[in-house]
Amino acid sequence: MNSNVPNSKKISPFLVFFLIHTMQSGVGILGFQRIIAKTAGYDAWMSIILTGLVVHILLWMMFKMLKIADGDITSIHTFVLGKKIGKIFSSFFILYFCLFTITVLRSYIEVVQVWMFPELRTFWFTLALLILAIYIVFGGFRTVAGIAFFSIILPFYIDVLFVVIIPYSDFTNLLPIFDHSVKELLLASRDMSFTLLGFETLLFFYPFIQNPERSKKWAHFGALFSTMLCIYLAILAFGFFPEAQLQKNTWPTLAMWKIIKLPFVERFEYIGVSNWGLVILPNICICLWCASRLAKQLFSIRQKTSVTAIAILCLIATSLISTRGQIDLLTTYTGKVGFYFNFIYVPLLFAGTLIAKKVRNREKHT
Amino acid sequence: MFNLFKNKNAEKESLDKILAKSDDYKCIDYFNQKTNVSFTLKFLTTLIDEKTVQESILPYLLEENFKEIDDAKEIIPLADIQISEDISQIEDKLFTGSVLLTVNGKENKFCFLGARKEIGRNVSLPEVEFSVIGPKESFVESLDQNLNLIRKRIPVKELIMEKLTVGTLSKTKVAILYIDGITNPENVDTVRQRIEDIEFDEITDSSYIVQIISDNQNSPFPQLLDTERPDRISAILAEGKVAIFVDGSPHALIGPTTLVEFFSSFEDYYLNWILSSFFRLIRLFAVVFSILVTPVYVATLSYHYELIPQDLMNTLVASRRAIPFPPILEALFLELTIELLREAGARLPTKVGQTIGIVGGIVIGTASVQAGLTSNILLIFIALAALASFTTPVYRIGNTIRLMRFPFLLFAELWGLLGIVVCFSFLLTHLIRLTSLGRPYLEPLYPPRMQDLKDAFIRLSFDKQRKRPFLLNTNQPNRFHKKAAKDKKDIEDE
Numbered sequence: 001m002n003s004n005v006p007n008s009k010k011i012s013p014f015l016v017f018f019l020i021h022t023m024q025s026g027v028g029i030l031g032f033q034r035i036i037a038k039t040a041g042y043d044a045w046m047s048i049i050l051t052g053l054v055v056h057i058l059l060w061m062m063f064k065m066l067k068i069a070d071g072d073i074t075s076i077h078t079f080v081l082g083k084k085i086g087k088i089f090s091s092f093f094i095l096y097f098c099l100f101t102i103t104v105l106r107s108y109i110e111v112v113q114v115w116m117f118p119e120l121r122t123f124w125f126t127l128a129l130l131i132l133a134i135y136i137v138f139g140g141f142r143t144v145a146g147i148a149f150f151s152i153i154l155p156f157y158i159d160v161l162f163v164v165i166i167p168y169s170d171f172t173n174l175l176p177i178f179d180h181s182v183k184e185l186l187l188a189s190r191d192m193s194f195t196l197l198g199f200e201t202l203l204f205f206y207p208f209i210q211n212p213e214r215s216k217k218w219a220h221f222g223a224l225f226s227t228m229l230c231i232y233l234a235i236l237a238f239g240f241f242p243e244a245q246l247q248k249n250t251w252p253t254l255a256m257w258k259i260i261k262l263p264f265v266e267r268f269e270y271i272g273v274s275n276w277g278l279v280i281l282p283n284i285c286i287c288l289w290c291a292s293r294l295a296k297q298l299f300s301i302r303q304k305t306s307v308t309a310i311a312i313l314c315l316i317a318t319s320l321i322s323t324r325g326q327i328d329l330l331t332t333y334t335g336k337v338g339f340y341f342n343f344i345y346v347p348l349l350f351a352g353t354l355i356a357k358k359v360r361n362r363e364k365h366t
Numbered sequence: 367m368f369n370l371f372k373n374k375n376a377e378k379e380s381l382d383k384i385l386a387k388s389d390d391y392k393c394i395d396y397f398n399q400k401t402n403v404s405f406t407l408k409f410l411t412t413l414i415d416e417k418t419v420q421e422s423i424l425p426y427l428l429e430e431n432f433k434e435i436d437d438a439k440e441i442i443p444l445a446d447i448q449i450s451e452d453i454s455q456i457e458d459k460l461f462t463g464s465v466l467l468t469v470n471g472k473e474n475k476f477c478f479l480g481a482r483k484e485i486g487r488n489v490s491l492p493e494v495e496f497s498v499i500g501p502k503e504s505f506v507e508s509l510d511q512n513l514n515l516i517r518k519r520i521p522v523k524e525l526i527m528e529k530l531t532v533g534t535l536s537k538t539k540v541a542i543l544y545i546d547g548i549t550n551p552e553n554v555d556t557v558r559q560r561i562e563d564i565e566f567d568e569i570t571d572s573s574y575i576v577q578i579i580s581d582n583q584n585s586p587f588p589q590l591l592d593t594e595r596p597d598r599i600s601a602i603l604a605e606g607k608v609a610i611f612v613d614g615s616p617h618a619l620i621g622p623t624t625l626v627e628f629f630s631s632f633e634d635y636y637l638n639w640i641l642s643s644f645f646r647l648i649r650l651f652a653v654v655f656s657i658l659v660t661p662v663y664v665a666t667l668s669y670h671y672e673l674i675p676q677d678l679m680n681t682l683v684a685s686r687r688a689i690p691f692p693p694i695l696e697a698l699f700l701e702l703t704i705e706l707l708r709e710a711g712a713r714l715p716t717k718v719g720q721t722i723g724i725v726g727g728i729v730i731g732t733a734s735v736q737a738g739l740t741s742n743i744l745l746i747f748i749a750l751a752a753l754a755s756f757t758t759p760v761y762r763i764g765n766t767i768r769l770m771r772f773p774f775l776l777f778a779e780l781w782g783l784l785g786i787v788v789c790f791s792f793l794l795t796h797l798i799r800l801t802s803l804g805r806p807y808l809e810p811l812y813p814p815r816m817q818d819l820k821d822a823f824i825r826l827s828f829d830k831q832r833k834r835p836f837l838l839n840t841n842q843p844n845r846f847h848k849k850a851a852k853d854k855k856d857i858e859d860e
Contacts, residue, residue, distance in 0.1 A: 012813060112784060117669070125781065132791055139799040146798035146812045147791070267672045274783035281791055 011145045013215035020222030022148040022282045023198025027107040031251040032195040033237040040188030043180045047188035052227030061350040066206045073203040080352040097291035103334040104283045123319040130311045136285045141208045148282040155275045169239030194335035204290040398432045408466040418481035438477045446480025497633035504594040509613035519600040533569040539613040548606045572615040581801045588762040589802045591620040598632045606840035622803040626822045631759030643824035652754035661778035667693040669782035685741040694779040700748045
C-alpha cells in the first residue's frame, strides 16, 4: 500500500539495529536505576530482563502486523479499522511523537542545567538542537539513520569506561536475591518500560527498510543490546551505591561518571553529559521525522512544512516547562502514554489485525 | 539555394572583415611556378608555427604540380590536411592553429593545413603532492601531453577518452577518461551530463569545473579529488573511477570520491602497508587535533576548568595569570595571526615567503607571550594545530580544515563542550548528507561498508585489495583472480 518509497531512499536492514537501540537509549538510561529500585530494590535487574522479554514479543508482533498490512502503522489502521477511523487513530501519534520530543529535549536540558550550566537558556539551546534536527530530517530518512548510527558508535567509549568503577563497587549489595514479591518485580518492570520505549518507531519507518525480512534479526539484536546495556548499568549502579544512597541520586549513571579519572581529565561527567547530546539527538530526529511523515500521509502536508511546524511547537512547549515538578509530571505522563501504547494498544492492534485477516480471507473464499 | 550560397559568402566576408582588424591575421596571395595557379594562404601568425609553413607547405605549393585544391593532399607532406566546403568550420580551424588554403577563383572549396604552434612547459616535479618515493612527474597545462602520460601508463584499448568543449568564450577542451568494462557507465553518464550542462563563458582551470559540477555547491568540502600525479590517476582509473582533464589545467579531477580519500597520500601505496596505515592514522588524528584543540581549550578554560586535574591546572593558571583577555579573544588573536602568516606566505614568492613564515612565527609568537597577550600553552597548541593541518596530503581539504576551526571556536565560546558537540553534529550531518557524483561522501563509514574499510583509515596489503571499491558499483568487481588456494605451510615445510 505504501510501498512507493524509492529504493535509493531505503536503508540497509542492519541499520535497524542502530535505529531501535538509539531510540531506547535516551535520557532514561541516565537515571532509570533509582526508579526501578524504588519498588523492587536490588532485585530490579530481574525486572529489566522481564521488560526486555516483553519488548521482544512486542517487536515480533509488530513485524507480523506490518507484514500482513504491508506498509506502516497507517496501513495497519486502515486494514483493521477502515480508512476514516484509521486516520483518526493515526493522527493521535503525531501528538504522541511531539510529546516524546518535548520530553527528551526537556529532560536532557534539565540534566545539562543541573550538571553543567545552571544558567543555560532553555529556549536558545532548544532552538539550536531543533535547527540541527530539522537539518537532519531535511536530509531524509537515510540521514536520520546515519545520525542514529554515529550516535551509537561515537559515544560507545563511555559505556566501556564504566569498567573503571568496578574496583570501587561491592556486588554483594545485590544479595540476597528474590527478597521482593512478584508484584513488586512486575511494578518495577512497568517503571522500566519508559527507559526501553522507542522501539515502536519501527511501526513508522518499516517501509523504508530494504528487505524488511532480514531486518528482523537486527531489530531484535538492537532491543537485546539495549536490555543488556541497562542490566550492565543497573548492576554497576547497584554495586556502586548502597540502596539508600541510590535513592538520593536522580541520575545514578551520571553520578558514577564522577569516579572516572584520567591523567588529563577530572570530572568526567562534563564530557559524558556533553556527549549525551549526540545520544539524544537521533531520538529527537526520529520522532520529528515520524510525526512529520504521519502528517504528510494523513493530511498531505509537505514534509518540509510539517517538520518546521512541529519543531516550532516543540520549541514553544519545551521553553514553557521550567520547574522540576513540571518536568517530572511530563516524564511521568509520557511514560504512561508510552506504556499504554506499547504494552496495551499494540497487542490489541495485533489481535485486531489477525481477526481482520481471518475475516478478509473468509470473504475471499465466499 | 542561391540565397543560402549568398548568405554563406556574406558570412565569409564578414569573417574576413573582423579578422582584418587583428594585426596577427595574414592573407597572402602566391603563384605556382609550374602551373601558374594563383592561391591564397590565410592564418594567424600567433597560432601557427612559421617554420612548418616555410619548410613543409610553401615550397611544395610553389614548386610542385599544383593545379587544384585536391592536389594539396598529394603534394604537401603533412599529416593533418583536411579538404572541406563547409564555411562554418573556417573560424574554428583558424583559431586552433590551421592554415587556410584556397585557390583563387574557386573559393567555395578550401583546405586546412595543420601547423599549430605548441608552447608549453615540460613535465616537471609534482609540487603540491610531492612524494619521496614513487614517480616524479606531474601534469602540465597541455591536455595532449597529460593524456599522453596516462595512455603510457594504461596502454589498453579499453581506456576510453571522450572530448567535450565547454565555455562560450574559452572553448575549453575537457576530456573524460574511464576504463570501459570496469567503470560503471552511470558514473560516466553523470559526469558527461554535468559537463555538458555547464553554462559559463570562460573556464580557465579544472577548479572551475569542480565547483560547477559539484553535488552541493554550498559546501566547504571539495566533492571531487584533484591531483597532479599521473600515477594517482592511472590507479584510480583501474579502481573504476572517472577522471576529468581540462585543457590548460595541470590538475586532473577524480570522481566519485569520499572524504577519507582526501586524507590518503598517494605515497601510502608505495610504502609497506603497515607503515602506510600508521601514517594514515597519524594524519587522521592530526586533522581531528587540528580542528578541536583550540575550541576545547576555549571551552575548558571558559566554562569547565573543573575538568582539568589540579596539577595541570596550576601550570595553566600560571601561564594565563597575566593575560587580560578571556580565552576566546586570546585564541582568536593567535588563530588570526597564523592565518595571516599563511596567507602572506602563500602570496609571496617562495623564498621571501619562508622568511616571513619564520620571522612571523618566532618573533610574533614569542613577543606576544612576553607582552602578556597570550599564554604560552595556547601558543604551543596553536602551533601544533597549524602543523597538524599541514599534514593533509590534498591541498584543498587543508583549506577546508583551516576554516572548520572557526565555527567550532564560536560554539565553544557559546556553550562550552556542549557547543562543540552541537557544532560537531552539524558537521556530521552535513557530511552524511553530502554526495560526490551521487554517491555517499562519508562511505565506508556511513553507509557502513566493511568491504571498503580495507583502504580507508588503514590500507591493507595488496593481496587483500582484490575487490574494487563497493562504492563505485563497478562492472567488474574483482581486480585480479584469486590463485588456487595455497596450502598453508607448516613450519619448515618446503
